[in-house]
Amino acid sequence: MQLESLYQEIILDHYKHPHGRGLRDAADPADQVGEAHHVNPTCGDEVTIRVATDGDTLHDVSYDGMGCSISQASASVLHELLTGRAASEAFEVHAAFVALMSGRGQVTPDEDVLGDGVAFEGVARYPARVKCALLPWMAFKDAAARAGVGVSPTEVKA
Amino acid sequence: MTTIAIPPGMPQYDDVPRYDVAAVRADFPILDREINGHPLVYLDSANTSHKPRQVLDVLREHYERHNANVSRSVHTLGTEATEAYEGARGKIAAFVNAPSVDEVVFTKNSTEAINLVAYAFSNASLRPDADERFRLGPGDEIVISEMEHHSNIVPWQLLAERTGATLRWFPVTDSGRLDESGLTDLVNERTKIVSLVHMSNILGTVNATERITARVREVGALLLLDCSQSVPHMPIDVVDLDADFIVFTGHKMCGPTGIGVLWGRAELLATMPPVLGGGSMIETVTMGGSTFAAPPARFEAGTPPIAEAVALGAAVDYLSGLGMRAVQWHEKELTAYALDALATVPGLRIFGPDVPVGRGGTISFALGDVHPHDVGQVLDSLGVQVRVGHHCARPVCTRFGVPATTRASFYLYTTMEEIDALVAGLEQVRKVFR
Numbered sequence: 191m192q193l194e195s196l197y198q199e200i201i202l203d204h205y206k207h208p209h210g211r212g213l214r215d216a217a218d219p220a221d222q223v224g225e226a227h228h229v230n231p232t233c234g235d236e237v238t239i240r241v242a243t244d245g246d247t248l249h250d251v252s253y254d255g256m257g258c259s260i261s262q263a264s265a266s267v268l269h270e271l272l273t274g275r276a277a278s279e280a281f282e283v284h285a286a287f288v289a290l291m292s293g294r295g296q297v298t299p300d301e302d303v304l305g306d307g308v309a310f311e312g313v314a315r316y317p318a319r320v321k322c323a324l325l326p327w328m329a330f331k332d333a334a335a336r337a338g339v340g341v342s343p344t345e346v347k348a
Numbered sequence: 349m350t351t352i353a354i355p356p357g358m359p360q361y362d363d364v365p366r367y368d369v370a371a372v373r374a375d376f377p378i379l380d381r382e383i384n385g386h387p388l389v390y391l392d393s394a395n396t397s398h399k400p401r402q403v404l405d406v407l408r409e410h411y412e413r414h415n416a417n418v419s420r421s422v423h424t425l426g427t428e429a430t431e432a433y434e435g436a437r438g439k440i441a442a443f444v445n446a447p448s449v450d451e452v453v454f455t456k457n458s459t460e461a462i463n464l465v466a467y468a469f470s471n472a473s474l475r476p477d478a479d480e481r482f483r484l485g486p487g488d489e490i491v492i493s494e495m496e497h498h499s500n501i502v503p504w505q506l507l508a509e510r511t512g513a514t515l516r517w518f519p520v521t522d523s524g525r526l527d528e529s530g531l532t533d534l535v536n537e538r539t540k541i542v543s544l545v546h547m548s549n550i551l552g553t554v555n556a557t558e559r560i561t562a563r564v565r566e567v568g569a570l571l572l573l574d575c576s577q578s579v580p581h582m583p584i585d586v587v588d589l590d591a592d593f594i595v596f597t598g599h600k601m602c603g604p605t606g607i608g609v610l611w612g613r614a615e616l617l618a619t620m621p622p623v624l625g626g627g628s629m630i631e632t633v634t635m636g637g638s639t640f641a642a643p644p645a646r647f648e649a650g651t652p653p654i655a656e657a658v659a660l661g662a663a664v665d666y667l668s669g670l671g672m673r674a675v676q677w678h679e680k681e682l683t684a685y686a687l688d689a690l691a692t693v694p695g696l697r698i699f700g701p702d703v704p705v706g707r708g709g710t711i712s713f714a715l716g717d718v719h720p721h722d723v724g725q726v727l728d729s730l731g732v733q734v735r736v737g738h739h740c741a742r743p744v745c746t747r748f749g750v751p752a753t754t755r756a757s758f759y760l761y762t763t764m765e766e767i768d769a770l771v772a773g774l775e776q777v778r779k780v781f782r
Contacts, residue, residue, distance in 0.1 A: 192384060192729060193725070193726060193729040193780070196725065197722075197725075197726075197780060202780075202781075232737055233720070233721055233736065233737045233738070233751075233752050234737065234738050234742070234745065234751035234752045235719075235721075235751070236751070256751060257719060257721075257751070258719035258720075258721035258722050259719060259721075259722050259781070260721070260722075316725070319721070319725070322721065
């Protein structure tokens with residue numbers, strides 16, 4: 191049944207048992223911390239992402255939010271995939287996830303890059319839900335930029 | 349079998365006007381569709397209604413046989429188009445019992461109709477010689493309510509910003525009714541306009557307006573009623589309502605999109621300054637300035653949505669053919685049935701009145717802590733179309749402490765079986781998110 195491609199077990203599992211949920215202070219006081227709060231105006235989903243980094247490694251990607259299973263599971267997967275990663279790697283993962291979600295179901299995800307994120311392949315076939323899945327990832331991008339790391343860090347203004 | 353006789357003198361069961369729902373459904377081609385392998389169960393008519401063949405035929409026939417611009421041609425087609433357009437205005441005036449056909453102004457939708465009134469206030473406020481009733485400044489007050497659609501909030505927030513007037517709000521009670529306990533304080537000598545929803549698009553509440561109207565008259569303010577959700581579903585009589593303005597939209601009442609209505613008392617429309625300037629709304633134009641046509645033309649600048657207006661006239665004919673009293677009763681029965689059926693779903697919480705009194709067939713609810721998006725998605729997989737989200741009424745969601753709700757809304761073609769399908773679908777939602 192179609193519905194199962196959307197609500198894969200992995201997604202429901204992340205939704206019911208979110209990994210690393212809650213906003214945390216940086217463990218290392220020397221870290222730069224950036225935070226972004228994004229809302230989906232059509233449904234009222236909200237997510238806050240906080241990034242703590244020394245400029246090279248993302249020491250923590252913490253989050254809080256409320257919303258549908260897709261947006262909240264996506265935040266949980268994001269936390270799991272990006273925490274502890276080098277900033278440059280994190281943006282590769284970010285780009286791969288955005289490409290997957292923009293692919294209308296035509297993009298085959300690479301599990302080595304996206305881990306549990308591959309479960310969102312089915313979501314890409316539901317245009318109304320793509321925004322839900324992307325919400326935490328867009329907030330992450332802003333939060334990272336505010337912490338001084340970005341896709342093109344040189345372009346980031348303080 | 350024993351039957352209980354209703355005592356003579358009391359309303360008898362057969363007094364309730366009825367129509368054949370199966371025959372009505374046959375008029376709506378879209379109702380034959382299948383969605384994800386299931387028969388379409390359309391429970392989103394508060395969002396937009398479907399259109400019967402009779403309306404679609406008129407729309408097509410207008411373009412195929414009578415297409416021309418209105419109010420400016422001497423040729424035959426132009427005359428036919430103008431007659432059809434003005435004929436539709438007459439039908440709509442009769443439908444809401446407007447004392448004069450000139451009190452019906454065509455707009456794009458309810459939103460535009462409300463903005464038209466708000467901008468008339470704005471424009472009048474800039475002209476010292478304008479009617480005092482439309483002039484706003486610091487110290488003046490605009491009153492709306494917590495249960496408004498964004499279309500009856502934002503235009504007034506913007507107007508308050510432009511003029512320095514203060515925006516005040518009627519609160520909503522826990523059971524989803526308008527809280528009138530502060531009426532005399534809220535509507536006072538400083539109040540210039542009270543703009544209220546007649547039937548809430550999210551709670552389903554139908555507001556009793558009598559006390560408010562009386563207070564509005566007492567302080568000399570004006571009253572606008574947003575009837576977007578009431579005109580399609582019940583008999584509306586503007587004389588009876590004793591409002592100053594009502595607005596409604598065509599696409600929620602079996603008509604096409606792109607056509608809405610502002611009804612205003614003739615005496616008020618006559619004194620309102622124009623809002624959009626352009627062709628058709630003028631009396632004469634010189635390089636030194638312009639004078640303006642009488643209402644309704646004054647408020648209909650440019651080529652109007654002609655075919656849409658004509659088709660809305662056909663929609664009104666369709667509704668009148670069924671009888672609005674019958675439509676209202678049909679939906680009342682559905683609402684009573686649905687409220688009972690939804691009460692059997694474990695963990696379901698209804699926002700708004702939970703009795704079928706003083707409410708229409710629009711029911712918002714939460715299912716445990718399952719997010720409405722997820723509820724809507726599972727229901728869609730079963731062919732059941734409901735609306736999820738904040739329904740353009742975020743203050744209501746905030747009032748009840750939820751980011752969003754799931755909403756099922758009924759219309760003249762909705763059946764009890766469709767409500768059963770909804771309830772069965774909710775069981776499926778509970779299974780997926782157990």
